[in-house]
Amino acid sequence: GAVVSQHPSRVICKSGTSVKIECRSLDFQATTMFWYRQFPKQSLMLMATSNEGSKATYEQGVEKDKFLINHASLTLSTLTVTSAHPEDSSFYICSATRTSRGDEQFFGPGTRLTVL
Amino acid sequence: GQQVMQIPQYQHVQEGEDFTTYCNSSTTLSNIQWYKQRPGGHPVFLIQLVKSGEVKKQKRLTFQFGEAKKNSSLHITATQTTDVGTYFCAGATNKLIFGTGTLLAVQP
Numbered sequence A: 001g002a003v004v005s006q007h008p009s010r011v012i013c014k015s016g017t018s019v020k021i022e023c024r025s026l027d028f029q030a031t032t033m034f035w036y037r038q039f040p041k042q043s044l045m046l047m048a049t050s051n052e053g054s055k056a057t058y059e060q061g062v063e064k065d066k067f068l069i070n071h072a073s074l075t076l077s078t079l080t081v082t083s084a085h086p087e088d089s090s091f092y093i094c095s096a097t098r099t100s101r102g103d104e105q106f107f108g109p110g111t112r113l114t115v116l
Numbered sequence B: 001g002q003q004v005m006q007i008p009q010y011q012h013v014q015e016g017e018d019f020t021t022y023c024n025s026s027t028t029l030s031n032i033q034w035y036k037q038r039p040g041g042h043p044v045f046l047i048q049l050v051k052s053g054e055v056k057k058q059k060r061l062t063f064q065f066g067e068a069k070k071n072s073s074l075h076i077t078a079t080q081t082t083d084v085g086t087y088f089c090a091g092a093t094n095k096l097i098f099g100t101g102t103l104l105a106v107q108p
Helices: none
Strands: A004-007 A010-013 A019-025 A032-038 A044-051 A067-073 A076-081 A090-097 A111-115 B004-007 B010-014 B019-025 B031-037 B044-049 B055-058 B061-065 B071-076 B085-092 B096-098 B102-107
Touching (some): A019 A111, A032 A076, A044 B096, B071 B085
Antiparallel strands (some): B004 B019, B055 B061, B061 B071
């Protein structure tokens, strides 16, 4: 149990376009979903925390108008990278928890974004 | 802001040797979690430690949580090639902050 999927797994786009990434909890209801970004050979950097039905909480330095997060249901959160630029190229990973207690996070397989 | 550092950044061992990675937080944690990420993969949860001084074992892996709840360690006994990957600690306060990670390479 506790499977999280992400779609797409890989996307290549032109500079200036917007890209939407979906994160779904397949067999449980996720109280909270998280979005991380990971550059090559680096750690995971938390971008935002998303709770169903409320506005996402963004980490310092993350532009909320550039990285739009929508958490429409207890099983789906989306991250839209608007007007993508080459420096946005990265590995984007979502995770989900079943509780709000800071317990184990279940990670999706990640989305590798390349902006040309 | 809160920082979680890990040492070493990289460790290369011969198969059968032991391995330890250390994790230090700048702030007191409510719990600490450990994840393993294989090359090209996503982080996979290994364990969570909650109590001060807690020690947990999973087969060849031993996890410790410091008395002050600010540091932790992961020790692998007799490494195998399947242990290859990056090990991250993640400190929990009101959110999860990932450590810098330790990349383990195991030579057969």
